[in-house]
Amino acid sequence: MPKPTRASSDLALMEHADGELTDPEIASRLARDPEAQAKVESIKQVGELVRGHLELSADAVPDARFAAMWRRVEDQIAPVPLGLWARLAAWFDHYRGHVITGVVSAGAVAVLAVMLRPATPDGGFRAARGAIDVRPVALRASPEIDELDTPGGSSTVINLDDEDGHAAVIWVSPADIVEGI
Amino acid sequence: MTERALDRPTRHAMRASRWLAMIAALAGAAVAQPARAEVAVSCDILEIEARQGDKPSIDGELKPVEKRLKKPPLSSWNQFKLLSHSQKSLIKKKPEPIALKHGSATATLIEIVDKSQTRVAITMADDKGKQVVNNTSTVEAGDYVVLVHDLGNQGHLLLMTCR
Numbered sequence: 001m002p003k004p005t006r007a008s009s010d011l012a013l014m015e016h017a018d019g020e021l022t023d024p025e026i027a028s029r030l031a032r033d034p035e036a037q038a039k040v041e042s043i044k045q046v047g048e049l050v051r052g053h054l055e056l057s058a059d060a061v062p063d064a065r066f067a068a069m070w071r072r073v074e075d076q077i078a079p080v081p082l083g084l085w086a087r088l089a090a091w092f093d094h095y096r097g098h099v100i101t102g103v104v105s106a107g108a109v110a111v112l113a114v115m116l117r118p119a120t121p122d123g124g125f126r127a128a129r130g131a132i133d134v135r136p137v138a139l140r141a142s143p144e145i146d147e148l149d150t151p152g153g154s155s156t157v158i159n160l161d162d163e164d165g166h167a168a169v170i171w172v173s174p175a176d177i178v179e180g181i
Numbered sequence: 182m183t184e185r186a187l188d189r190p191t192r193h194a195m196r197a198s199r200w201l202a203m204i205a206a207l208a209g210a211a212v213a214q215p216a217r218a219e220v221a222v223s224c225d226i227l228e229i230e231a232r233q234g235d236k237p238s239i240d241g242e243l244k245p246v247e248k249r250l251k252k253p254p255l256s257s258w259n260q261f262k263l264l265s266h267s268q269k270s271l272i273k274k275k276p277e278p279i280a281l282k283h284g285s286a287t288a289t290l291i292e293i294v295d296k297s298q299t300r301v302a303i304t305m306a307d308d309k310g311k312q313v314v315n316n317t318s319t320v321e322a323g324d325y326v327v328l329v330h331d332l333g334n335q336g337h338l339l340l341m342t343c344r
Contacts, residue, residue, distance in 0.1 A: 102199070102200075106204070131220050131221065131222060131293060132222050132293055132296065132297060132298075132299065132322045132343070132344060133296050133297040133322065134297070134322040134323045134344050135297045135321060135322070135323075137323075140297075140321035140323070140324060141298065141321055143318055143319065143320045143321070143324060143326065144318060144319045144320075145316065145317075145318045146300065146317040146318055146319060147302075147315070147316065147317040148314070148315075148316050148317075149314070149315040149316070150313065150314050150315075151311075151312050151313075151315075152311070153313070155314070156254075158254055160249055160252055160327075162248065162249070162252075164248060164249070165321070165323055165324045165325070166320070166321065166324040166325070167249055167324060167325035167326070167327055167340075168318055168320065168324075168325070168326050168327065169254065169255065169327040169329060170314060170316055170326070170327065170328050170329065171254060171329045171331060172313055172314050172328070172329060172330050172331060173331045174313075174330075174331070174332075
């Protein structure tokens with residue numbers, strides 16, 4: 001059995017079909033051998049099939065990933081806004097989701113803070129917690145008058161004690177009483 | 182996806198949103214705290230007009246002090262009308278003006294004694310601005326100081342209690 005030459009082997013036909021081998025001997029063989037022609041044709045078809053499959057696989061990449069890739073590409077080629085405000089607006093536009101998350105969190109915290117804030121009677125200062133103790137009536141000391149000045153009148157101090165507690169009554173009688181307030 | 186896997190601007194945006202939330206939390210905590218950490222007490226001030234009349238009458242809002250109004254020496258009147266009611270937070274050594282129907286008054290918290298008593302200075306002036314009384318007294322929380330301006334046929338009363 002004669003050893004097959006390179007030109008007659010299938011490998012040479014495959015290389016020829018791929019355009020990697022231009023041998024006049026193979027060309028002449030193809031002209032006279034229909035079987036070799038069929039092999040070359042088959043090899044070409046298989047090649048087309050593989051290429052088509054790869055292209056379809058590439059198309060199957062999720063659109064979102066493509067969109068993200070395009071956005072990055074556009075970011076890199078887009079002209080940078082000059083003004084600070086424009087850059088800030090572009091940044092907010094780009095990261096709207098994160099900003100909204102932050103704002104919603106901040107709003108929730110603010111609402112909680114307002115709801116938990118204790119009310120003050122006059123909208124101003126609040127009595128410091130534990131600043132003063134209200135003792136049971138039985139343990140309370142009688143009121144003490146430290147200073148008393150009643151210009152143009154006389155005064156009397158009377159202590160009223162009952163089960164509700166103590167009351168220091170400071171009674172001021174003007175020297176020249178004029179009827180009515 | 183971990184933060185490390187994100188691109189740099191996205192990481193910055195995430196950090197910015199976290200900072201925003203943290204700042205809001207701190208601000209909220211500050212708002213939820215008392216306005217200032219100064220010593221203060223809450224006081225109620227009742228301004229009452231007292232008269233002697235044919236029929237006894239006491240305003241419904243004066244129910245908490247009704248028993249005291251019926252005791253001597255206040256029982257020399259039998260009609261009591263509430264002219265004004267103020268609620269004030271007194272801060273140490275800061276005079277607080279009290280709005281009255283007749284005349285004017287101020288109250289100043291001098292100090293808190295033994296955690297249960299207030300030393301408070303009260304001044305009261307008549308309609309003409311003439312000072313009627315200037316008083317400093319130490320009273321247990323929940324007890325009353327009653328200033329009575331005797332005008333003959335009627336009285337001008339100021340009742341104050343702090344807690």
